[in-house]
Amino acid sequence: MMRVLAQRLATSALSLVLLVTMVFFMIYATPGGPAYSILGVHASPLAVAALDRQMGLEHPLWQQYLTWWIHLLHGNLGYSFTQHAPVIDLMGSYLHNTLLLDAVAAGLAITLSIALGLLQGATAGRGLGRVIGAWQIVTYSLPSFFVGTVLILVFAADLGWLPPGGIRGSTGGPGFAADLWRHLLLPAVTLALPLTAGLSRYFGQQVRHEYREDYVRAARARGLAPLRIALAHVLRNAVRPLVTVIGLSVPALFVGGVLTESVFNYPGLGWLLWRSALEQDYPTVTALVLLIGLLTILGNLLADIINSLLDVQVRYD
Amino acid sequence: MNANPDTILAVAGLTLARGPRHRPEILVDDLSLTIQAGEMLALVGESGSGKSLSAAAVFGLLPAGVRRIAGSIRLQGQELTGRSERALRAIRGRAMGLVFQNPLTALNPSLSVQAQIAEVYRVHRQGSRTAARARASALLAEVGLQDLSGPRDHYPHQLSGGMRQRAMIAMALACDPPLLVADEPTTALDVLVQAQILALLARLQRERGLAILFITHDLRLAARTADRLLVLYAGAIMEEGAVADVFEAPRHPYTKALKAAIPPLPATSQRLFEIPGLPPPPGPPPSGCRFAPRCGHVRPDCRDAVPPLRGAPARFACFHPCQDQ
Numbered sequence: 001m002m003r004v005l006a007q008r009l010a011t012s013a014l015s016l017v018l019l020v021t022m023v024f025f026m027i028y029a030t031p032g033g034p035a036y037s038i039l040g041v042h043a044s045p046l047a048v049a050a051l052d053r054q055m056g057l058e059h060p061l062w063q064q065y066l067t068w069w070i071h072l073l074h075g076n077l078g079y080s081f082t083q084h085a086p087v088i089d090l091m092g093s094y095l096h097n098t099l100l101l102d103a104v105a106a107g108l109a110i111t112l113s114i115a116l117g118l119l120q121g122a123t124a125g126r127g128l129g130r131v132i133g134a135w136q137i138v139t140y141s142l143p144s145f146f147v148g149t150v151l152i153l154v155f156a157a158d159l160g161w162l163p164p165g166g167i168r169g170s171t172g173g174p175g176f177a178a179d180l181w182r183h184l185l186l187p188a189v190t191l192a193l194p195l196t197a198g199l200s201r202y203f204g205q206q207v208r209h210e211y212r213e214d215y216v217r218a219a220r221a222r223g224l225a226p227l228r229i230a231l232a233h234v235l236r237n238a239v240r241p242l243v244t245v246i247g248l249s250v251p252a253l254f255v256g257g258v259l260t261e262s263v264f265n266y267p268g269l270g271w272l273l274w275r276s277a278l279e280q281d282y283p284t285v286t287a288l289v290l291l292i293g294l295l296t297i298l299g300n301l302l303a304d305i306i307n308s309l310l311d312v313q314v315r316y317d
Numbered sequence: 318m319n320a321n322p323d324t325i326l327a328v329a330g331l332t333l334a335r336g337p338r339h340r341p342e343i344l345v346d347d348l349s350l351t352i353q354a355g356e357m358l359a360l361v362g363e364s365g366s367g368k369s370l371s372a373a374a375v376f377g378l379l380p381a382g383v384r385r386i387a388g389s390i391r392l393q394g395q396e397l398t399g400r401s402e403r404a405l406r407a408i409r410g411r412a413m414g415l416v417f418q419n420p421l422t423a424l425n426p427s428l429s430v431q432a433q434i435a436e437v438y439r440v441h442r443q444g445s446r447t448a449a450r451a452r453a454s455a456l457l458a459e460v461g462l463q464d465l466s467g468p469r470d471h472y473p474h475q476l477s478g479g480m481r482q483r484a485m486i487a488m489a490l491a492c493d494p495p496l497l498v499a500d501e502p503t504t505a506l507d508v509l510v511q512a513q514i515l516a517l518l519a520r521l522q523r524e525r526g527l528a529i530l531f532i533t534h535d536l537r538l539a540a541r542t543a544d545r546l547l548v549l550y551a552g553a554i555m556e557e558g559a560v561a562d563v564f565e566a567p568r569h570p571y572t573k574a575l576k577a578a579i580p581p582l583p584a585t586s587q588r589l590f591e592i593p594g595l596p597p598p599p600g601p602p603p604s605g606c607r608f609a610p611r612c613g614h615v616r617p618d619c620r621d622a623v624p625p626l627r628g629a630p631a632r633f634a635c636f637h638p639c640q641d642q
């Protein structure tokens with residue numbers, strides 16, 4: 001158990017080093033050099049020259065690489081000239097909002113996927129199983145800005161049930177939580193929809209596979225009811241690989257978040273990335289790429305840990 | 318119908334088929350058998366002869382694509398065919414238990430064997446968690462797994478093959494059913510463990526007065542373990558009766574050939590005799606003896622009509638039975 005955990009940690013650390021290194025070389029490979037990617041393409045030649053000196057570009061590459069690491073470890077992610085603030089200070093509230101939205105979307109997607117997957121696996125090859133399969137393909141292929149726009153048109157503009165975007169009218173006070181939920185609902189559904197399509201399809205196949213196992217036949221021969229077989233037997237075995245896949249779909253959440261947050265004007269990391277990219281605010285973009293990479297690595301690590309915890313008692317070693 | 322109150326299972330005229338309705342392929346043809354309390358009947362036949370399907374039919378769990386086109390199945394005098402799925406669920410596991418060939422795959426790998434045994438009891442007897450757990454411990458001890466009857470959970474992967482099969486048997490007996498069906502329960506195990514499991518089945522049969530349907534392809538094993546034999550070929554009964562008759566003095570050429578194919582003890586790797594040819598694939602009802610293409614006794618009239626089951630006390634389906642061995 002401890003050994004497995006150590007291995008997972010080592011893998012994550014290696015991924016992190018790789019990520020940081022790749023981003024480093026991407027910046028240094030940008031046309032015009034790193035100063036442009038930090039100051040933005042509209043920087044004056046004077047400012048570029050000053051920064052080049054300040055960054056020690058006359059030093060050899062390995063030294064610059066080392067400096068890059070030291071800055072990162074000190075939380076020095078650069079300065080956003082478009083927002084006039086250190087990048088690190090920018091990210092706090094956006095990160096918070098994104099984690100909130102992603103958690104709600106992931107919770108929604110996982111719950112729906114397990115329910116749909118169980119239904120699909122149990123009714124494979126029959127009417128309902130086919131309907132679910134078709135629904136998955138359609139929702140998987142719908143672009144999130146389209147879904148988001150339609151949801152806004154229907155539930156905000158037409159019916160007026162939910163706000164069209166933003167995050168909350170006021171902070172704190174009575175009704176704050178309810179208001180937050182109302183703002184979260186539409187973007188969370190938009191984000192969860194394609195994720196649910198992928199996860200439930202995968203899970204449905206897993207369930208279908210489990211249903212062919214001998215232990216299901218044996219459970220039937222003991223007179224267990226279908227619902228009990230599904231929940232107490234099949235689910236338990238089918239859900240294990242799902243944990244890994246959920247971990248792997250963390251990047252999909254962030255990537256989907258860019259469009260979804262932009263459509264709903266939801267102030268999260270995706271929205272910030274979108275804005276920064278439009279304004280060619282490279283330090284912020286770089287920091288966001290690093291942050292999203294870091295969160296992805298953490299998501300996978302978490303999935304691995306959960307999986308090995310589930311594995312402790314069971315399986316054929 | 319069954320006057321004898323000791324008759325646990327009575328199957329009559331069971332016919333199973335697959336394929337289109339107007340041109341069915343017969344998989345099991347007119348199977349009839351009875352098992353009394355405290356008796357073990359061995360269903361013997363080559364692979365594909367319809368043994369597992371017959372067991373599945375008794376449990377009302379035929380695979381999709383296979384259907385019963387005739388026959389009745391009575392458990393303790395109660396007709397099982399035509400019952401609702403709900404009614405059958407209350408009977409499976411409570412009034413009849415099923416043991417499979419491979420205990421590793423037949424156990425849920427994620428649940429302890431104690432939990433799996435307790436579950437059957439809870440589902441059918443609505444007992445409390447503690448009562449079910451105590452029941453599981455008692456059953457595990459009864460099948461010779463005293464080490465597992467403590468409070469600790471044991472998962473299937475922690476057990477040996479023989480222990481797993483014992484646990485499967487305990488699970489099948491959780492509600493004290495009068496009937497146990499064991500489908501090749503020892504085929505996946507090595508010889509020594511095989512003998513232990515068969516001894517366990519024999520003990521349960523004796524101590525509990527259990528009726529056992531023992532399914533095997535191994536005629537010698539069947540003869541050594543069971544009270545009566547039923548030899549199946551291509552879905553149809555060839556010969557049926559007490560071991561003393563069917564095995565010691567087979568009247569049917571197929572039984573005789575099966576017996577001749579048994580390697581002598583100690584088992585040499587080589588078979589001295591093989592029945593030439595293969596069983597026919599499932600098809601429409603035949604017009605003559607199914608065994609004719611492989612039979613050493615075949616005469617022209619064997620192909621003209623299907624030989625009916627006849628004789629007493631042992632019955633056989635052959636026009637020209639062997640007179641002596």
Ligand SMILES: Nc1ncnc2c1ncn2[C@@H]1O[C@H](COP(=O)(O)OP(=O)(O)OP(=O)(O)O)[C@@H](O)[C@H]1O
Pocket residue numbers: 335344362363364365366367368369370371380381382383534599
């Ligand atoms: N699900 C199914 N659909 C169609 N045909 C089937 C199905 N299951 C079994 N059969 C056919 O029914 C026949 C009898 O199969 P069965 O499984 O009862 O054989 P068996 O005597 O148990 O053999 P084995 O010793 O290999 O287990 C075989 O010809 C097989 O091909």
Ligand code: SF4
Pocket residue numbers: 569570571606607608609610612613614615616619624634635636637638
């Ligand atoms: S009926 Fe004829 S072919 Fe069939 S087993 Fe008897 S002798 Fe052989």
Ligand SMILES: [Mg+2]
Pocket residue numbers: 368369370500
């Ligand atoms: Mg079989």
